[in-house]
Amino acid sequence: MSKVTKEMALEYHREGKPGKIEVVPTVPYSSQQDLALAYSPGVAYPCLEIEQNPQDAYEYTSKGNLVAVISNGTAVLGLGDIGALAGKPVMEGKALLFKIFAGLDCFDIEVNEKDPEKFIQIVKALSPTFGGINLEDIKAPECFEIERRLREECDIPVMHDDQHGTAIISAAGLINALEIQQKNISDIKLVVNGAGAAAVSCTRLYIALGVRPENVVMCDSKGVINRKRTGLNAQKLEFATDRDIDTLEDAMKGADVFLGLSVKDVVTPEMLKSMNDRPIVFALANPDPEIAYDVAMESRPDLIFATGRSDYPNQINNVLGFPYIFRGALDSGATVINETMKLAAVKAIAALAKEPVPSVVNAAYEMSNLRFGREYILPKPLDPRLITTVAPAVARGAMESGVARRPITDWDAYNDKLRQLMGYDNKLMRRFTEEAQRNPKRVVFAEANTDNMLRAAVNAYQDGICIPILLGNEEMIEKRAARLGVDITGLEIVNLRHDREADRRARYAMNLAEKRQRDGMTYPEALEMMFDRNYFGMMMVETGEADAFIAGTYS
Template identity: 60%
Template sequence: MSSNKKKDALDYHSKGRPGKIAVVPTKPHSTQRDLALAYSPGVAEPCLAIAENSEDAYKYTSKGNLVAVISNGTAVLGLGDIGAQAGKPVMEGKGLLFKIFSDIDVFDLELDTKNVDEFVNIVKALEPTFGGINLEDIKAPECFEIERRLKDELNIPVMHDDQHGTAIISGAALINACELVGKDITSAKIVVNGAGAAAISCTRMYVAVGAKLENIVMLDSKGVIRKDRESLDKTKAEFATDRDITSLTEAINGADVFIGLSAADVLSAEMLLSMNDHPIVLAMANPNPEITYELATETRSDVIMGTGRSDYPNQVNNVLGFPYIFRGALDVRATRINEDMKIAAVHALAALAKEPVPEEVNQAYDTNNLKFGPHYIIPKPTDPRLITEISVAVAKAAISSGVARTVITDWENYKQELRKRLGKDDGIIRKLTTKAKTNPKRVIFAEADNYKTLRAAQIVLEEKIAYPILLGNREKIESLIQEYEFDLKDTQILDPIEEQGSERFNKFVDHLYMKRQRRGVSEHDARKLMINRNYFAASMVEFGEADTLISGLTRNYAATIKPALQVIGVKPNSRVAGMYMMLTSNGPIFFGDTTINENPSAEELAEITVLLESAIKRLNIKPRIALLSYSNFGSNDGVIANKMREAAKILHERAPEMIVDGDIQANFALNSELLKANFPFSALGDQAANTLVFPNLESGNIAYKLLQEVGHAEAVGPILLGMNKPVHVLQLDSSVREIVNMVTIAVVDVQEYEKSK
């Protein structure tokens, strides 16, 4: 890992509040009465209720939504036995994934013991605290014994995800791959390279879904696991073969399936060529698979290939499983996660891959035809249906197999509850990032002689979000690159001062002069202005030498947007407006106009609203727009109330399909129950608004900054709307994260712009 990546990783974990997770109160606690209810004396009542009926712990405490992620640090990722404390960042990370993908709370517990009995006894003593146990990063063979004993001795679900998560995801992939190429899994010849916890569990899963033991060959670091091997432990003995073979080369010859859970580059092109027609290769070593995707597909055009990596098709990613498996198990208060539940998850995943893909997933991967086939045998991690399909399948299996303590009867209502858990955005930035990566664009950073700008450029280049072009003082840019060891040596650097007199510079000057000569700009003025990096960057975009530009980090908004307006201009018959996407716990809320139009008229507000609606639709979100005021539907007269009412009237007449209403107060717009109870006639219906249009720049700007600081919402923007070509302006002194988010938005904006041409 480069020094910059190391620093980023360390900074991510250390800056602000150290670590990645925290305990957040879920009940009011601002008054003395609240505290008296939360603790003494009020807490006595639920204690007594639980003492009388232990099941009431699920009613009065967080137990039912609380999972322990427990490890002793003996097999941490690819780092090996680094110890319990060193493994804590991984366990916190697992907790974060539980929360964002399935709204499950987590306490991570790192146990400083390698003794199986001691480990089991500690976890057993913790049973009253948790609704489930996720075992993590425990080496084999101890992990098998630990999981077996805990499953037998605890009355809550236990799963070692390193084993079963990979088994479930790859099991679904294997089922679908076999179906695609017409192979019968019961007769498929399977080679499993690796014999650790994941490999053992995967192989057991393949047998559970139809594979035959006699058709499976497993290898460890010593070669083929044969029945005549001395000192063969009972776990490996389960998969020992009596075939007279000793090496991977011999085992792979004539095989139908290769399962890799071992090390990089152990499967050669020659080995792949020796496999049967339409070979299935799941090379899951991370970060580098047993054979690279490029080599496999170049060697065999008929191969179906999956890896553990996100940058290739068919990623075997445990996040497709564990959040949703535990979600379903918790929601029926299952006493265990049994084979029926795991197999149900396998078949649910496999079935989901055959369903029509939601448009938002297609958009995230910049395609129109993502469908079941060689490059899509398992769902994508961004698929919003995962939580409903897998959790429901697991919950149903728990009920039918008799391990559920509560029964769900209204499955459609349960699905709706699951959707609500994740909020309405369902990870919008993650989805936009995925979409950006499918077709990265050239982004010119107009303030590249700044550390934060260069750090953001490094990130978007590493993440394959964009191809940065660095603009600014060359000497300073190169000095910063050297000082901070940025890996930007092959990135184009341009200095407008050095460009003076060049063909490019003169072309840019002529264009600016022609556009502005009747607005007081002489040729001499145009030449002086073009030295300004914002004019030069805008000209790069105008002439197609860059796809979009990012600027504004060190200059005020007006100074940044003026060059773009003069060089690129506004779309015909349009106007310019600014929009912020506020990322809240209830999903994204869009604010407009917060940056451009100081005091728009009703007509101008209607135009701004049309711009907002179009931009939000491009993000695959259905806009529900409220025109805000201090009044509700004529309850008060005044300049602002009347203006917002008139804007709503214009929009209802011109765009009757648009979901928009006003004048309306913010609390009614954002509280659907309040709105429905008091104004059932509203065009917003029974759902809250997700787009707020403010009567003037002052109110919009104040509102987004208040929500950002007091409400702890993350602001993405300002997103500039109405320009003739995509241009985006940063907040003054934006963070690196905010710059990266804006680049992501800018790249997606360019993708949509190119589609519309």
């Protein structure tokens, strides 16, 4: 990816129609009849239905697919208190992400009001328009009270993504990193640098997952938050430690996990070296982390390192969560986004990282061997499986916790709806796939010792659309599978050059010679051909030992 310059960014935002989003009609509007139905007099009928039953708004309007991104611009993406209007490009960008990743329509609303009580009343008054509200870029500590009040006083999901988005994604990464580093969450010592909205929410969620509060040390710009200090707000006091330490350097000694949501270059190589064996460092300051990636990796080879940047492995990116969390919440008619739903999202995201990575994701990131490990603890943002993994998990969480007003009953249909919504589904191909899955056939893959064909065979097997038979050298195929990070357990490998295949080669050769004798083919010639994978594979089909054969790239 080329470096983003000021000129590139300004041109991107002003070219064509300025901004990043627009409103598009969803119904016919070309005739007088269409306009009469859309507005007067036809619109009166759904209005009266909604007056009698407010829940009908989800049937007759866009409310059930509409999210508001609302900000007062007091803490904009590392830019600080730049004001509501100056924050509008960020809010438009968030609206864009809701649409492209989850198919949710979104209005960005910039409220020029810093007084928390007035801001709460404004947002509450606007809430009937929407199915959910994403609060964004509101400074701490006001953001905690604003979110709490709106969650209590609105009957739709409200979430401050700066708090919970980072918490959910980093928690999923933490679960997987602890598994790789072979550490128990209840035993780890956690250091958090930063005490803003995201840091507080992350720490609370980590504790909900099993981190012991007495093992947490939180620091702010003045050092360790401990009980010797006075004038702490309620959020900082919640995490004040009894330990007699004052500096980040002191806190890092013997720590297992560092979470940074602060400023660049506050962590030194010496601090990392003072941590426990197999440490985990999430340096999430943007755009520059608390310690540079290359410096951190050089100082601790046993380190798992994550940042908020896309140009390093293990990006902690909120887009893995918020589009799908709201998708699941709105689709189930949830009245809130509660802890059960957040934890469901955490576990779903963490579990997806352990699944084999589709070739479309490898291609999108120009990689060939993405797989669960030290440099892949979280799914990539362009993984199309996120919507069918996270949204259903959140919807189930809403139902299990009793906050879903429109429970989902047919999960297969719901997953189909999500795929169709995002354009990931093709009805004709789905019909072919379902037919193949009902009666999977034995398919011979000729060049199983090549990357593309081996991946194809594994993907087909995992999708249940065929029973692959791999032709090639077992040792070579196993080594290639290990390099690619694909699991070939359960796949049959046939090495046609093995002595144990001599009888089968002879039988195939006799069969072929008899069929081609009028063309002058002799048995020795046919037997020689049986050392060629293409001839051998096709004879497997001819004799009924396989149902189909896929030749190589060039044959």
